[in-house]
Amino acid sequence: MLSPEQMSRVLIAAPKDVMEPVISELHRQRLFHIEDFVENDEEEYAGYRIGVPLEGAKEISKDLLRLRSVTGAFSLRAEDLDPSGKIRKSQLTAQIEQELPGIEMEVEELLSRRTELENHVKELEQKIEALTPFSEMRADLALLHGYRTLAVFAGYLSKKVDIGVPCEEYYSESKKGNFLVAVVPVEYRQEVERKLLDAQFQTVPVPDESGPAKERISVYNVQIETDRKDLEEIATQLDALKSQYSEFLIACDELLSIDAQKAEVPLRFATTDHAFIADGWVPSHTLSSLTDGINAVSGGRAFVAKLPIQKERDVVPVEYDNINFAKPTQFLMDIYSRPKYTELDPTLIVAIVFPIFFGLILGDVGYGALLLVASFGLRKLLKGSDGKMLLDIMRNASISSIFFGILFSEIFGFKLPWAPILPSRHLNIGGEGGHGPAIPELMIMCVWIGIIHITAGRILGILNHARRAQGGAFDIEEASEHHGNQRSHHVRAMLANLGWIMVMWGILVMIWSAFPMPLMPDLTGFAPLVMGLTLPLIIGILLVVPGVVFIFRESALELVELPTILSHVLSYARLVGVGVSSVAIAMVINFITIGLIIEPQLENLTIFGAIIIAVGVIVWIIGQILNTILGMIGGGLQSLRLQYVEFFTKFYKGGGKKYSPFGEIRRFTED
Amino acid sequence: MVGEELVGLTPEMIEASQAGMKAIGAAIAVGSTGLASAAAEMAIGSAAVGATAENKDVFGLVLLLTVIPETIVIFGLVVALLLIF
Numbered sequence: 001m002l003s004p005e006q007m008s009r010v011l012i013a014a015p016k017d018v019m020e021p022v023i024s025e026l027h028r029q030r031l032f033h034i035e036d037f038v039e040n041d042e043e044e045y046a047g048y049r050i051g052v053p054l055e056g057a058k059e060i061s062k063d064l065l066r067l068r069s070v071t072g073a074f075s076l077r078a079e080d081l082d083p084s085g086k087i088r089k090s091q092l093t094a095q096i097e098q099e100l101p102g103i104e105m106e107v108e109e110l111l112s113r114r115t116e117l118e119n120h121v122k123e124l125e126q127k128i129e130a131l132t133p134f135s136e137m138r139a140d141l142a143l144l145h146g147y148r149t150l151a152v153f154a155g156y157l158s159k160k161v162d163i164g165v166p167c168e169e170y171y172s173e174s175k176k177g178n179f180l181v182a183v184v185p186v187e188y189r190q191e192v193e194r195k196l197l198d199a200q201f202q203t204v205p206v207p208d209e210s211g212p213a214k215e216r217i218s219v220y221n222v223q224i225e226t227d228r229k230d231l232e233e234i235a236t237q238l239d240a241l242k243s244q245y246s247e248f249l250i251a252c253d254e255l256l257s258i259d260a261q262k263a264e265v266p267l268r269f270a271t272t273d274h275a276f277i278a279d280g281w282v283p284s285h286t287l288s289s290l291t292d293g294i295n296a297v298s299g300g301r302a303f304v305a306k307l308p309i310q311k312e313r314d315v316v317p318v319e320y321d322n323i324n325f326a327k328p329t330q331f332l333m334d335i336y337s338r339p340k341y342t343e344l345d346p347t348l349i350v351a352i353v354f355p356i357f358f359g360l361i362l363g364d365v366g367y368g369a370l371l372l373v374a375s376f377g378l379r380k381l382l383k384g385s386d387g388k389m390l391l392d393i394m395r396n397a398s399i400s401s402i403f404f405g406i407l408f409s410e411i412f413g414f415k416l417p418w419a420p421i422l423p424s425r426h427l428n429i430g431g432e433g434g435h436g437p438a439i440p441e442l443m444i445m446c447v448w449i450g451i452i453h454i455t456a457g458r459i460l461g462i463l464n465h466a467r468r469a470q471g472g473a474f475d476i477e478e479a480s481e482h483h484g485n486q487r488s489h490h491v492r493a494m495l496a497n498l499g500w501i502m503v504m505w506g507i508l509v510m511i512w513s514a515f516p517m518p519l520m521p522d523l524t525g526f527a528p529l530v531m532g533l534t535l536p537l538i539i540g541i542l543l544v545v546p547g548v549v550f551i552f553r554e555s556a557l558e559l560v561e562l563p564t565i566l567s568h569v570l571s572y573a574r575l576v577g578v579g580v581s582s583v584a585i586a587m588v589i590n591f592i593t594i595g596l597i598i599e600p601q602l603e604n605l606t607i608f609g610a611i612i613i614a615v616g617v618i619v620w621i622i623g624q625i626l627n628t629i630l631g632m633i634g635g636g637l638q639s640l641r642l643q644y645v646e647f648f649t650k651f652y653k654g655g656g657k658k659y660s661p662f663g664e665i666r667r668f669t670e671d
Numbered sequence: 672m673v674g675e676e677l678v679g680l681t682p683e684m685i686e687a688s689q690a691g692m693k694a695i696g697a698a699i700a701v702g703s704t705g706l707a708s709a710a711a712e713m714a715i716g717s718a719a720v721g722a723t724a725e726n727k728d729v730f731g732l733v734l735l736l737t738v739i740p741e742t743i744v745i746f747g748l749v750v751a752l753l754l755i756f
Contacts, residue, residue, distance in 0.1 A: 336730070439752045443753075567746075571742060574745060580752075641741075
């Protein structure tokens with residue numbers, strides 16, 4: 001909790017003849033995060049080269065490529081499929097040899113036939129397009145080309161022109177434009193061209209066909225129709241193949257991908273002629289099981305050593321270490337940035353605070369219940385771990401929304417039978433809602449939340465630097481004068497964080513001593529002590545001045561940021577602002593549909609009135625659903641923003657490297 | 672002069688027009704700060720999307736940069752709420 005999983009740097013050295021079993025074991029355990037070996041000129045790396053892939057890697061890759069062309073055509077994805085059971089590797093390998101080539105050939109044949117047909121249809125459609133301008137002309141198209149003594153003009157023009165030379169012409173007017181076909185003796189060509197140019201003549205090429213255009217078009221249309229039928233037939237065949245083989249294909253894909261991964265992993269190892277070295281990370285508490293596993297498969301011929309972590313050089317991969325409740329929130333952390341290895345991991349705090357803020361914004365029993373149902377209903381649609389995490393976050397948030405809905409006494413913008421326990425958010429819309437919302441109380445409540453949240457962030461900032469001053473999460477002693485420097489830097493940073501807290505609370509005390517406010521301590525009643533200053537004012541000044549000095553000592557530039565104390569605290573007012581606007585929308589929907597549409601009809605009911613009532617109900621449902629979606633987006637994003645911007649900026653940097661162990665979870669196959 | 676013009680007004684009318692002025696003031700506070708935030712976030716937001724497309728890791732940073740001008744509208748909202756209630 002609050003810090004990432006502890007990692008150990010591990011070096012595995014073994015003779016090459018046990019490379020394959022060791023790789024298989026690493027893949028099976030799925031614990032070893034490999035550090036890629038990079039060839040370099042440093043003395044300690046002399047003589048080591050990057051490894052070469054295992055035997056058969058090429059064939060596996062080729063097979064995989066062919067298989068992927070099939071799964072690609074079916075747009076098959078492993079996430080969309082629930083395995084009905086696991087196939088044994090030996091059985092699947094046999095099947096791959098016997099069945100896969102046949103399936104591949106069948107699919108390829110269908111695909112190439114499909115491309116052929118699609119091209120043919122496109123060709124025919126182009127021909128029809130070329131023929132369409134001539135469709136009203138009854139003459140045979142063969143009469144329009146192949147002359148030496150005659151020139152043929154075909155095209156659209158803006159208005160009818162008198163060509164003025166001996167000619168045969170066809171002219172028609174339609175919406176598309178005025179279409180002209182004229183056949184003139186060749187000697188008049190230039191004269192006609194000039195005349196047509198004046199009428200903005202746009203040439204249309206004469207299709208190289210024979211017979212009337214209309215006839216040709218219908219012939220082509222019949223051909224397109226047959227092609228389309230064939231295409232449909234192919235689509236059903238492909239669908240049948242897909243539903244028949246999808247699980248088998250995905251299983252093959254899994255098996256071959258794993259084989260390919262295993263075969264190519266030596267590219268990340270350092271090798272000599274007879275041995276190889278794999279460098280990487282494992283979570284410290286799993287180190288012994290990794291060692292035991294490797295010793296077992298290599299017959300004790302592999303050497304597994306734990307190396308000290310070098311703080312300056314090593315980038316430790318980060319894996320979360322959270323209780324189950326906080327695990328879904330890791331998704332929100334990864335969106336921002338994974339914590340560094342030396343940093344506090346605030347996942348648990350976000351997991352608690354995010355739903356609370358969401359509930360404060362969308363505190364409504366009705367909307368909360370709708371979202372809760374949705375978070376369970378969407379589980380069938382959203383597969384994969386990210387989707388599941390998101391839905392878990394949504395579930396927690398909607399439970400919190402129901403809880404705060406009870407406290408705010410709100411259901412779809414209506415009042416629940418009890419008075420709000422928290423300050424009321426009911427507005428005075430349509431003569432209902434009593435006194436209107438208790439805005440000052442709500443605001444002060446949010447300011448308090450802001451003050452506490454920000455103070456917590458700063459305290460975490462102090463803890464963060466304290467950890468690092470002690471060497472952080474590294475389990476080794478660093479002995480260097482560099483360390484001393486680092487230490488004083490961390491102490492200054494801790495004091496700066498304390499300074500920020502002191503300035504914030506100092507300003508608060510000073511404000512309290514000047515103005516009485518609801519829900520806040522009233523310190524206005526004190527008599528002046530010295531120079532007209534009251535005791536609280538003096539305490540405030542005594543907090544602010546050293547606070548500013550602490551901040552200044554860390555970095556003078558930080559002083560520019562002093563106004564953010566005010567803006568960050570006031571930023572929590574969005575909890576009220578967005579919340580009240582959501583309530584307002586709900587109440588307006590209720591007032592328009594129930595107050596203005598439904599209730600007047602109920603007074604003396606007619607058939608026409610019943611229809612209007614039905615319309616009112618539909619408008620109400622659509623309006624409330626829209627407001628639920630708005631509330632979810634608004635509540636989610638604003639709450640998240642308060643974590644990312646107001647909270648994280650106080651202590652959190654992120655930028656840790658993700659721990660991604662070598663190996664894959666097998667879903668469709670087993671050894 | 673001013674007195675003469677006010678002669679025709681009852682206290683209720685004066686109260687109502689004060690409430691109206693407050694509402695207009697609140698509307699200006701939220702509306703103008705909203706426009707200002709929008710104008711500022713427009714440029715930052717489009718650059719932020721571009722940067723995220725190039726490198727997903729900067730999402731957290733660019734989100735911070737994008738929402739910085741939002742403070743303006745929050746202040747406007749605070750002023751408006753305090754004006755009305």
